[in-house]
Amino acid sequence: MNKLSIFLLALSAALAPCSAAPLITEFLAANNSTAVPEASPLIFEDWIEIHNPDAAAVDLGGWHLTDNANNLGKWAFPPGTSLAPGDYLVVFADGASGIDPQGFLHADFRLSSGGEYIALTRPDESVVSSFGSAGEDYPDQDPDISYGISPVNGSSVYFTAPSPGAGNDAAGIAPVRDTRFSVDRGFYTTPVTVVISTETAGATIYVTTDSSPPLDSNGSPTSNATAYSAPLTISTTTVVRAAATAPGLAPTDIDTHTYVFPEAVVTQTRPSGYPTSWGEEPNADYDVDTEISQSSTYAARFRQALRELPTISVSGNVSDIFGSDGIYSRTTDSSIEAPISAEYFQPSESNGVNAIDGFQIDCGLKVQGGSSRNPAGSIKHSMSLRFRSEYGKGKLDYPVFEDISEGQAVTSFDSIHLRAMYNNSWIHGNQSQRQRATLMRDQWMRDSLIAMGNRDGGFGHY
Numbered sequence: 001m002n003k004l005s006i007f008l009l010a011l012s013a014a015l016a017p018c019s020a021a022p023l024i025t026e027f028l029a030a031n032n033s034t035a036v037p038e039a040s041p042l043i044f045e046d047w048i049e050i051h052n053p054d055a056a057a058v059d060l061g062g063w064h065l066t067d068n069a070n071n072l073g074k075w076a077f078p079p080g081t082s083l084a085p086g087d088y089l090v091v092f093a094d095g096a097s098g099i100d101p102q103g104f105l106h107a108d109f110r111l112s113s114g115g116e117y118i119a120l121t122r123p124d125e126s127v128v129s130s131f132g133s134a135g136e137d138y139p140d141q142d143p144d145i146s147y148g149i150s151p152v153n154g155s156s157v158y159f160t161a162p163s164p165g166a167g168n169d170a171a172g173i174a175p176v177r178d179t180r181f182s183v184d185r186g187f188y189t190t191p192v193t194v195v196i197s198t199e200t201a202g203a204t205i206y207v208t209t210d211s212s213p214p215l216d217s218n219g220s221p222t223s224n225a226t227a228y229s230a231p232l233t234i235s236t237t238t239v240v241r242a243a244a245t246a247p248g249l250a251p252t253d254i255d256t257h258t259y260v261f262p263e264a265v266v267t268q269t270r271p272s273g274y275p276t277s278w279g280e281e282p283n284a285d286y287d288v289d290t291e292i293s294q295s296s297t298y299a300a301r302f303r304q305a306l307r308e309l310p311t312i313s314v315s316g317n318v319s320d321i322f323g324s325d326g327i328y329s330r331t332t333d334s335s336i337e338a339p340i341s342a343e344y345f346q347p348s349e350s351n352g353v354n355a356i357d358g359f360q361i362d363c364g365l366k367v368q369g370g371s372s373r374n375p376a377g378s379i380k381h382s383m384s385l386r387f388r389s390e391y392g393k394g395k396l397d398y399p400v401f402e403d404i405s406e407g408q409a410v411t412s413f414d415s416i417h418l419r420a421m422y423n424n425s426w427i428h429g430n431q432s433q434r435q436r437a438t439l440m441r442d443q444w445m446r447d448s449l450i451a452m453g454n455r456d457g458g459f460g461h462y
Contacts, residue, residue: 022058022083023129024120025051026148027093028162029111029141030389036090036164039102045094046111049148049164050120052083062123065091067109069117072125075107088165113141114361114393131156139175140253140392148172158250175250176200179242183234185257185343185360187307191235192259196228196242203246207232211239211315213339219251236264239315241341253392256341256360258313262306266293275322279329281375284322308347309462310358312418314365314383316340327366331373331381337364342385344400362392372422377429383418401459410459419460 026049028034035042048065052058060081066074075097083089090104097108111118115137119130131138131147138156141147146162149155150172157172182195196205205228206214206221214225221227232240239258245251270276270286278284292298314321320338322328327338342365344358367373368384387396396413422428426437439462449457 021054021128022050022052022060022120023149024118024131025049025088026146026159026163026168027111027118027131028144028146028164029093030113030143030145032143034144034146034162034164036092036104038165039104043092043104045092045106047164048091048093048107048111048118050083050089050091052085052087052089055085057085058083060089063128064121064123064125065093065107065118066121067093067111067116067118069119072119072121072127074109077105081105088167090164110394111141112393112395113143113389115140139178143390150174173248173250176203176244176246176252178252179205179244179255181240181242181255181257182231183257183259185259185313186345187260187262187347188234189261189263191233194232194234194240194257194259196232196240198244198252200244200246200249203244203249204228205242205244207240207242209238209240210318211241212317213243213254214241215243215245215251215254219245221245234259235261237261237268239313241315254341254362256315256343256362258315258343258345260306260311260313260345262303265306266299266303274318275324275329277329278322278326278379279324279331279375281379285379310347311345313343313345314340315343316365321365328381331367331375334366334373337366337386339363339391340365344398359396359398361387361396363387363396364391368417368419369422372420378420378422378427380420380427382420382422385416385418387414401461410455 027047029046031044031046033044035044036047060077060083061079063077064073064075066072068074078099092104092106093109093111094106095108095110096106098106100106117130117137120128122128138147144162146159147156148159148168150157151168152170155174157174159169159172161169163169177199180197183192196207198205206225207228208214208224210224212222212224214222216222228242237260239256241254241256243252243254266288268286268288270284274286276284293302316338320326327336330336341360341362343360346357364386366384366386368382372378372382387394396416397411399409399411400416401410421439424433424436424438426434428434443460446458446460450459
């Protein structure tokens with residue numbers, strides 16, 4: 001996922017001395033407290049800065065800004081939008097298209113702090129300036145730290161002192177180029193050798209294999225991280241997380257890959273170091289049921305099913321989830337949320353068992369539900385993935401659910417619930433509810449509502 005090298009090449013032509021075309025020189029994709037000068041009242045929205053380096057004014061009427069490489073004409077500048085010689089223009093990317101009473105422009109899309117494509121295009125939709133060439137993403141963004149073109153050498157850098165509507169800070173910091181894994185996440189039956197690399201010379205890659213993050217919020221290696229020095233041999237179910245740092249450069253984001261070995265899953269017991277109790281529940285249960293996984297009737301079907309069903313791998317600090325103050329030990333406290341990485345595996349039948357269609361995203365994890373939170377009623381709790389800019393991308397953009405009716409696709413999410421089922425289920429404490437337990441009726445009703453045109457019927461699958 002080496003995004004920086006791609007868009008540095010894309011910018012080289014736009015930065016050539018002979019070019020007089022306007023440029024995207026800076027943007028802020030996670031604005032919490034950076035105000036644009038002259039705005040009253042203050043506006044704390046994400047923004048994109050356009051600069052005219054030419055000695056002549058530029059009429060931007062009919063030009064475009066976009067965050068989608070497949071829709072280069074997404075938002076058009078209003079007729080009469082002029083950019084004077086050497087001047088800067090700030091456009092707010094807040095989804096509110098148009099011109100506000102103060103005269104500021106607002107584009108009809110928002111920027112993602114987790115990285116995406118942005119471009120300035122001419123009326124004919126030819127690209128003039130872009131970050132994230134060919135649909136690749138710009139790097140992850142942190143709150144109130146902008147990203148753009150260094151006035152010193154023309155490279156792409158982070159700015160701790162954003163300057164909307166003015167020249168960029170000469171003290172911008174370039175990022176380390178992202179880490180690459182030679183073997184992608186997925187299901188495996190034989191050992192794999194994983195090579196992790198970055199194209200930044202002199203960078204140090206830090207790795208963990210216990211699901212914890214290798215860097216803390218300050219970009220320093222955590223106590224569980226080790227410096228990568230040789231390829232990793234993975235022979236059992238393992239979560240590998242990696243990030244790279246270098247002196248004088250901003251660290252990479254954390255890349256996470258989970259390697260699932262079905263043979264290890266079927267014999268899973270409590271991992272070393274994991275708590276033996278979860279809060280009010282004295283008997284923490286991590287084991288796979290051997291009555292099924294080792295059964296002469298079900299064992300083969302169980303292994304095959306593990307490779308065919310969609311799977312979610314949730315990775316984070318053990319203490320944040322299972323510790324005394326973790327979300328699985330304090331299930332009735334709806335205020336706590338664990339920072340995690342979520343990977344979605346959707347095996348591809350056409351390409352073999354290791355071919356995975358899915359996503360990876362950093363997000364928050366909470367316990368979901370009402371009565372089902374009580375450990376006395378059930379120790380199997382529903383969970384919820386919360387997509388927030390403080391973790392990375394503010395939304396999940398992925399077609400998680402199959403379309404029930406044409407035109408009903410939902411592909412952008414603020415949250416996704418992982419339902420363990422409680423009412424009318426086999427785990428409910430009430431015998432009458434167990435007797436009418438079902439795994440299908442709920443979703444069948446919702447699918448039916450969606451098929452009849454009710455988009456809010458509730459998408460889901462197992």
